[in-house]
Amino acid sequence: MSTPVDTPAPATTGAAPAALDVLHRVFGYDAFRGQQAAIIDQVVQGGDALVLMPTGGGKSLCYQVPALVRSGIGVVVSPLIALMQDQVDALAANGVRAEFLNSTQGPDERRRVEQAVLAGQVDMLYLAPERLKLESTRALLDRATVSLFAIDEAHCVAQWGHDFRPDYLELSVLHERWPTIPRIALTATATPQTHREISARLGLDDAAHFVADFDRPNIQYRIEPKAAALQQLLKFIRTEHAGDAGIVYCLSRNSVERTAAALADQGIAALPYHAGLDAGIRARNQSRFLREDGIVMVATIAFGMGIDKPDVRFVAHLDLPKSVEGYYQETGRAGRDGLPSTAWLAYGLNDVVQQRRMIDQSDGDAAHRRQLSAHLDAMLALCETIECRRVRLLAYFGQEFAPGGRESTACGNCDTCIAPPEAWDGTVPAQKLLSTIVRLEREHRQRYGAGHLVDILVGKRSPRVAELGHDALSTFGIGADLGEQEWRAVVRQLLAQGFVAVAGDGYGTLVLSPTSADVLGGRTSVRMRREPIRASRPARATRRAAAQPDMPTEAVPLFEALRVWRSTQAKERSVPAYVVFSDATLRGIAATRPDSIEQLAEVSGVGAAKLETYGELVLEVVAAAA
Known part of the structure; x- marks a missing residue:
């Protein structure tokens, strides 16, 4: 394998002139971000790539630019049937000849797209994975000139991931049937384990692997x-x-x-x-x-x-x-x-109980349930x-x-x-709760949920507590030093840390876990989180103003006028507003106030096609605001 799956591939300092030309002319950007240039160079030169990059990091450009640089059609395999029209519209707004083939189309529409593909009139073709399983689709691609295969949302191939799609397991056909065509698989979410599974299932162990920074500081x-x-x-x-x-x-x-x-x-x-x-x-x-x-x-x-x-x-x-x-x-x-x-x-507490119960009742073998539990444990650790x-x-x-x-x-x-929250020693409260569970099972041979346990601990003689005689338990009222909400937080954190378990009876009752004895015996201490008193949030406008240094106050009216104009254009063309221009591009226009086509062309996000389509209209809005 050319690049280990757990090691980010090195970034390069630049991209080929042809790629930079496409970036500027088609998409209106002057430079690549992060590892985009290295990824694009790898694919343009005919190499395979596996890309892990966070949402908003610019994954689409990593296959769109190479598809436009290389000769032929870029084929994008995507599970997002409901969004393909919008993806095609966004590319068309930039002057890219894009089409899709999926189950929403009738025979006449599919025939039109197939004819355009064979005539060389398509730059990008989006396919649903189930469409690629059809021999008719594979035969179409055999007859066409394909520049690359992009596998979007590649985490769908991972059975231990969070969004497994069985059809993705068929994508090994790409390198088996078309071994000379480069492939690029992309996802915004993958642990090292999922990363390895994607690589193995798609046959990308020998590809270049690019792991971008997952941080989203905004x-x-x-x-x-x-x-x-x-x-x-x-x-x-x-x-x-x-x-x-x-x-x-x-x-x-x-x-x-x-x-x-x-x-x-x-x-x-x-x-x-x-x-x-x-x-x-x-x-x-x-x-x-x-x-x-x-x-x-x-x-x-x-x-x-x-x-x-x-x-x-x-x-x-x-x-x-x-x-x-x-x-x-x-x-x-x-x-x-x-x-x-x-x-x-x-x-809250009920979330933990419900998730534990769902895992216990889930289909699959013990290994599958262990995997689900590991996923939940990691999520609980993040919460606590x-x-x-x-x-x-x-x-x-x-x-x-x-x-x-x-x-x-x-x-x-x-x-x-x-x-910052406060950490405190919750060992004694944990022992009180566990002792209550022990006594209920030993003396009454019954299991109960969190609410009933909390009532006993705080000394609350609810009708049910009194009816069952649980106010006679030795632990009744021994937790009165904590309030009901504090006790629910204790139970929640004991569940999160595995010191209490949810019974497999389908009712969410609580039982001892294998580690409960260590807590009861004083061999294990329990650290807990106490929620801080939250300060009021800063005003929305203040937070935004501080975060937009490129948006001077005097530019706000023009920005809002451009948003109104964009909304009108989007409705007339039946496309999402961001397909016309993004907020970032509108902010750039509002901040620079261009008064000529040449100046407007310098704003990031204004490519040649959008300049031709919207240029004069934008300048009219700018002039009117002035």
Whole structure:
């Protein structure tokens, strides 16, 4: 293998002139970022590549530029059928001849695309993996001149990953049937284990491997105890992200619909999305989210992969994600434009109980359940850490946090850095809880959930406690020094650390774990996290102004005028607003106020096709604002 899978490939200092020309002429950028130049050079020269790069890092350019430099058609294998039209529209706006083939098309449309492919009239062709399984599609590619194969969302091939797609296992056909055509596989999420699995399954062990920095410094990671989750979410949106586009993830379809309805009742433009909705409703809601400003999508994890909307300002989770990989992938959909964004999670005791129960009841063998448990344990460790969340998140992907090239133990932009929590010795409370579980099983031969255990510990004679005679237990009231919420935090952290287990009875009752005896016997101490008193968040406008040094105050009116103009153009052309111009490009126009086509061409993100399509119209908006 030319580059070990766990070692980032070296960056190069530049790219071939042809690649730089495409970058500037087609996409309107003057220079590559990070390892883009090295990756592009590798593929342009006919080599294979495996690329791990965070969302917003510019993965698409890593195969789009080589496809336009090399002779023939760039074939992109993607699971994102619902987004292919938008991906094609975005390329077409830059003057790239792009098409797709998937199950949404009728025979006449597929025939038109196939004829264009054979006539050499297509630069980029998007294929769903199930379409590539068809012999007719493979025969089409045999007859065409293919410049490269790009495998997008490559983590879908990993069975231990968070978004496994069986059709991806068939992609070994690419190097078996077309061994001379370079392949580039790309993903935004992979642990070292998933990385190795992608490499092995796709036959890329001898490819060049590029591992970019996974840090997203513009995203503020925050996890808070769940009390009244919906009210917490409402407060978060209203005080920090009013009018912003965002995504709210829920675990169940019912929760999605309830949450979307509740937000809408409070005047927030919220829409639901889950696999149980009618396909037409899903398509309309996704289209509105992509094309309109300020829409909040409430969804299960069925939504989001491949979403290119750059101005998603927050991603919120109302339920605990099943893995750190899933959490990172989902939160990475915020702030693709590099502007300040928030990853917010409300997490509570019931989340832990529910996830443990789901693992116990899951299909699959013991090894599969162990893997699910390992994923959950890592997610719980991230939630319960008293250290910098960014440092722990990056460590999960095998990276160290080193801002400015210096090793550091804190990022300064996560909740544990902004308001550090206190660590305390929770051994005695843990022993009290475990003793209560022991006595209930020994004296009453029964198991109970967290709520009942907490009632006993705080000395609360609820009707159920009194009816069952549990107020006669020796542990009744011995935990009165802590409040009910504090006890729920104790139970949550004991579950997270594995000192308490969820019984496999389907009711979420709690039992001793293999390590409980060490705690009861005083051989193991239990360190816990005490939530700090949170300072009020800085005003939204203040935070944004501080984060946009390239956006002088006097440029804001022009920026807003350009956004209104962009919205009109997007509606007229039935494309997402970012396909016209991104916010970053509009900020550049507002800051420089170009008064000629030549000056406008110097703004980042304004390529030749967009200059021809929109140039004069943009200059009219600038002149009117002046």
